[in-house]
Amino acid sequence: MRHPGKAHIFHSDDSASGGSSGVFSRFFRRLPLPPARCLAVATGLVSLLAIVFICLFAVAIRRGADNGSLELTDICLTEPDCLSVAAAAARRMNTSSEPCSDFYSFACGGDGTAGNVPAEMELGARRKLASSLRSGGGGGGGNPAWERKLRRFYARCEENFDTPSYIGDNPLLAAMRAAGVGEFLLNQSSSAAGGLGGFSRTFQAVSGRFFAHSLFATRAVYSDFLHRRAATGATLSGDAMYVRHEKELYRSLIKDVAGMLLRDAAMTNQTARVETFANDVLYVEEQLLLTHEAVLQHASLPEQPADHPANLAKISDLTDRISSYFDFRAYLAEIYQPGLVIRNDTQVLVTDWYYVDQLRDLLDSMRRGSPTDFNRKMNNYLTWTLIAFFQWDLSGEYRLRFAAYRRIVWPSNGLTIGVDGGSGGDDAATDCLETVRWGMNQALSALFVRNNFEPGAKARAGALFEKMRRAAKDSINRLVWMDNETKRRAKQRLADMVEKTGYPDEAWDDSYLDAEFRQIDPSTHSYFSLIVSCINYWKTRQARLLTQTYNPLDFQHWGQLWEPGLRYLAYDRELLAQAGALQVPLFPSAGLPQLLAYSGAASMMAHEILQSFDITSHAYEAQRTSGWWSDATISEYRKRTACIMDLFKARQFIMVLNKDLPTLQPSAALSIPYQSERNQHQRLLLSNWTAREMAAVSSARAQFDAHRLQGGRPDKRLPLLHLTEDQMFYVFYMQKFCHKRGASGLAVRRASRGADWRRGLGGKFHDSDGFKHSDGDDALLILSRALANTVLSNAPGFAKAFGCPAGNVHSCSLY
Template structure:
């Protein structure tokens, strides 16, 4: 038995040795064949590795926000952003978070309390200090003092029966929502419109409010008279609200003035202006002032003029004064639940946007990013020209006008260069006179008045940059009425872009954002403006109809999208402007990305062997990574911006290059058979 086993073992060993010898011979044979073939060096995907602190931060976001357990072809948002909430406490994405960073940097600057010859910086410092001091004052005393100052302001604006003078005096204090009408800025235009805001306070609360103001000021209130006045105020407000209208167009101010005799609109508008520049401003603004055409102003039998004619002047005056009193209340600034920031610092940035930008740029901003972004804008515009040239359905006349609009599109990248000069903003702050003796209530009222003057300076082309709060933080936007693209400094800063980033990372990080804003010039609304910013239909009827058909494809795509948060379909008609811009922006960014010579660019740490095309989409998705959706459904249904999830999954799944990069099967969530193409 043992002898038989020994023989079997010997045979097995011999067979194994023969198999090993055969394998060696095969390897030697293959080696000889390989030596006879031409040899090629391995393809080098990148050149070195970027190890700057900014690149390390970018690598951190790419590594730590993604969820590798999720199939990108099933849900790319979760694959790229699934663990964002574990890494960040900020509500919203990094675009929102940048605003808080800028606010903190401005606060740090104000805390230093450095001596300055800049009037704008001194005004900011005083505003901030008075705001902070009020936190430690007795709340009851503050309310009493505010009521006294409120009555002083009411005495300044006047009383009935001279309603017209009342309106212009209110305008001189920066009041723009009169209840009867509103005077608002829109891009570089001034728009007179029906004021849609209504009084929602109960009669009892209004009476208590008025009685408290009179009592604090030593005036004995007449309860019966107040009750009657409040009833008349609310009835007047109700009558104004009953005129329903749907404005479809705009007319110049002269047309409105011919139809309304009870209001001197020119006098009101000129009252807003800095007295030293009133004549100069008016000559520029008069041709930029329009009224929304509606029955509220132009109905032949019942309009605002007929209502004002029959309403007692006492009622009109009381109504205007009460709305003025309400406007003096402190505006509410949203506070996130997770990240707390100084509310006084936020108010400074809100009321002083341009000086805040100047502080950020002078003290914390890498100015080299301006040139990088400016060049990228031009590259993306060139790619858009390629899109139009390649279009198979646009007729030549429309194609040439589209190209001309892109070529003539103006840009403000970061901030105008004139802001770099010392005291560049001070000449625009000469009318803002704040005193150490002013209360915070008075300072805030003065700043609000000045803020509207500032906006009119911009419309009159005297101020080189829009004093809009949106210009602070990480923002980019397009103004169709000016054919103007604006990129705020915050979006041209870490973590979105840095001079040390590889070129492909710069493009992927902000390329879609830039392309998106440029694309707004050709969304369903923006395409109705020409290269000079005038509302004009420059499309052939056939091209216009084809564009609408293609836009409807995008609307249907959103309507059919089963939102994972709300568990239902949403309204694509509301979001089509943003969806169209997203689709355009992603395409333009991709085109620029594919022109980069990767062999001359460093890799991102930890992604040395990553497929570049996959990396592009991961980098682009970072801007939309955010916490859990908190917007109520009713608000979401009317919100023009789609959810962050859709801006990744909905937009990327419409892009065939995404499906190719991740090899997604046709019919999978991220590679549907039906895709939409605008141009």
């Protein structure tokens, strides 16, 4: 409801479709109206425009004294992005809330349908990509080879998505038989399957040949290149965490899918075989879950980085540790040959030796009873992991059966927004965009950059980064609690940071992209064979990375360019600001109000830049070699973070951390002392984050003020005239942290990272949607509100902008 006494240019009822220009285009594109109806619609639209103009004029007159000699020509009204950005901001806001006491509710407490800005930007980027892939690009045969492959790959996926069931052979059955997987289920002998019946050989086939997650992940490494290496799986299969609570439902899924496979194999009357298969899978899943929980309680605080020297071992060392079960040399050779020659002295990265030992003990205990039963159970479990791995690539019948299970065990999955606008993330566009991203990530990134990144934006983003880096250096010079030697080393790390803004040069290099994807040919393969060719491409790519000198600017190390996040990569001291983050509203085009750049991208850059020399950077280096902060500096820093802890207590924030911390797994039987230790660690991490964020928003605001003092024509104002420009800065800053009510911000993220999770190639993704606070809100929403309000309570510029009383202003800044 419109708040009385407040002037609004946009209101949630007016802007539900994301801005007036979008509404108009949809009216005339989608509604073939008769002439009389068109006239009525046109008359209504003219009336609406007249009302908006009158409101603008009235508000401009009323607020003229507050904004100087503000004229309508000073307001950004002709740029569609200005209108849509203002509309979205107004939709998120609840101006009936008191900004000084709860600014999060003021900036984010609107109609509840809008999420945080980065999440919605990513959803918008994915929709643009899907639309572009479906359109065919307009160039047909004139497109470069990599782009034709990308578009054909996507089209083949949507064709497969619409396939209800198989006509002829099920391709998974042929793959299983060729690899010797599924002997019990398919009633085959080891000799009939090429002698691959042993547990080690089955594991080699599932996690080596097909790169599917099963028991654990190992990473082969050469020389000193110990990062970004080839993960071969995840610790547990994707559904193991839900076995305990949904055991019978999970059993039903396994039996149904196994029965469908046997039907496709023309094997009837196999009820007993299916029952045994399901029992074996459940038994192994439950045992692995217990092992996982034991490892979780043992985890060090903080955890060692993956490249810690203690995690390195030779193949022969790992074989000795668990030699009776796995031939690691043959397993890795299956992945990397002919790209690498695996020897006994080849180094392997083992991120958790304790898990390896626990797994060995588990396998020992399972094998003591009957070696025959042990082999059957483990082979059935590995067979199931392979089936689940390909669940998205089989016919619609298989995919929908898995999807029905996920919707029950992940109730919040129904809140996931699909690319096509549906809920659950099971629409063709969502699934196929993620599959194409998994198979041809760099190609999809290049397509996004070419379609959405305006000329000159990369240079402007680089200039903004350098401005924020200089501001960070000035901040170091002003610190009174950091000694001179620590300051010197901090400034050196700041100077050494590698800037990666926008995109790499290869994104515009057709010859590079053609060569990169030469072994993928969507035109001549069946769809299942196309997926297998992508797996082989991944294996070839990872083997290549192991033997190449690391180049931070290589396209391989830029991630997904449509993602709107910024992050500091500690190992290589890189700041990655991908093209997706340098879009409206975080980073406006040259003609739009630059307020958006400073409240958005600049504040995010400042936060990540601070990580290059803050205490977390020191802690990371201390784990790898030795820290670089002096003891005196650490002591002074800790004294000052006590102020932040006091603010957390004042806001009853500690209650959230002690009871509903999202990082804790819901099924983990954690001891009370362990919970206390882990939560204390989390409080320290969050206080460090808050210290950085306080500095980031202050730095971005200072640079915005400097921008306004520069000569030349001032920026036009956004049409949110019930706010001053200073107030708008903090509103847009805060809206990066908004969360939808009733759904954590991970709802959109799950859909966008599905391929990483499902393939097991990029790490496993655990959602936190199950964590609710006692008042019904999501824990992540509470975290966002408490953290963001704490940050702004320490921003003097914020208090001045909103006229907050002195008691609402604190002084806990560290940097």
